[in-house]
Amino acid sequence: MAAYSVLLKHPAELPHMELGEGIANITGEHKQNAFSRLRNQHGIVWDRLDEAVAGDLATFLTDQGFPAVTVPDSDVVTFGKPLVCRNADIHISGIEVEDPYGNRKNFGPEWIAYAHAGFIMELEKSPDGKENYMGDLTSTQHGVIDAPGWKWKDSTDSIGWVLQIFSNVPSAEYLRIFGRRFNYDYQGAEFAPLEERFTKLLNDLSVLIPEEHTDPGYKIASEILPKAPEEVRYETVDDLMQRIQWSMTLHRIEK
Numbered sequence: 001m002a003a004y005s006v007l008l009k010h011p012a013e014l015p016h017m018e019l020g021e022g023i024a025n026i027t028g029e030h031k032q033n034a035f036s037r038l039r040n041q042h043g044i045v046w047d048r049l050d051e052a053v054a055g056d057l058a059t060f061l062t063d064q065g066f067p068a069v070t071v072p073d074s075d076v077v078t079f080g081k082p083l084v085c086r087n088a089d090i091h092i093s094g095i096e097v098e099d100p101y102g103n104r105k106n107f108g109p110e111w112i113a114y115a116h117a118g119f120i121m122e123l124e125k126s127p128d129g130k131e132n133y134m135g136d137l138t139s140t141q142h143g144v145i146d147a148p149g150w151k152w153k154d155s156t157d158s159i160g161w162v163l164q165i166f167s168n169v170p171s172a173e174y175l176r177i178f179g180r181r182f183n184y185d186y187q188g189a190e191f192a193p194l195e196e197r198f199t200k201l202l203n204d205l206s207v208l209i210p211e212e213h214t215d216p217g218y219k220i221a222s223e224i225l226p227k228a229p230e231e232v233r234y235e236t237v238d239d240l241m242q243r244i245q246w247s248m249t250l251h252r253i254e255k
Helices: 016-027 031-040 051-063 186-191 194-205 216-221 237-254
Strands: 004-008 044-049 068-072 082-084 087-091 094-098 104-107 114-123 136-140 143-147 158-166 174-178
Touching (some): 016 031, 016 051, 158 216, 158 237
Antiparallel strands (some): 114 158, 136 143
8 A cells, every 4th residue: 555745835844732632643653752743744744644644734734824745655765875076177068066175066957856055053973873974084195185084073164055966866866065164276266265165056057957946945056155044054964954955845836
């Protein structure tokens, strides 16, 4: 039997104390579990529901002023591994990216299906266990590069802006670019501050990625702002990935 998820049509914080008991009655979950899931949702309110139960939950949320839709779990976007990029060249024929070790890959415009940008408040850490999303400074014969590190890195800096670019292939590799770990020396940009390089990258990519294939955070990040506004801030990388899963799924079913 197919399972279903319930997605909000628009991002919103749900009043968990007001809605929790009603949702618990619909889903059959314990009330405290419903409270917790509502507090932590990033657009996908619930998953693995029977079709009828999912429909009842979507109707309940819509009636409470939070329009929602049901989606088969099989249609919810899944991700493969990220390809962390430290440099890139943008051409009319696509984007060429470079990983920390100097390996290059080309991606044509037809590969790009969606782009998402956000600001992550989580502090930088060296990759260890599940934190395997950043690099650390590692000495090589070619100099110091961003690469997997052996020890935790003490840091008071947040991760900051991150751009991710996806294809339509389920569980496929996707591109991940951290603004504070990105070189972008294309057309003299290497002399600009890091924030400006990141902004220039997003504006250059607009040649390849139509605005309708980007989330709202992408446009905000493409402007030079002294501070990331609240609507594009995420506490952790996991929070950001959950929001992208919601926004990409909604983007696909609404096309």
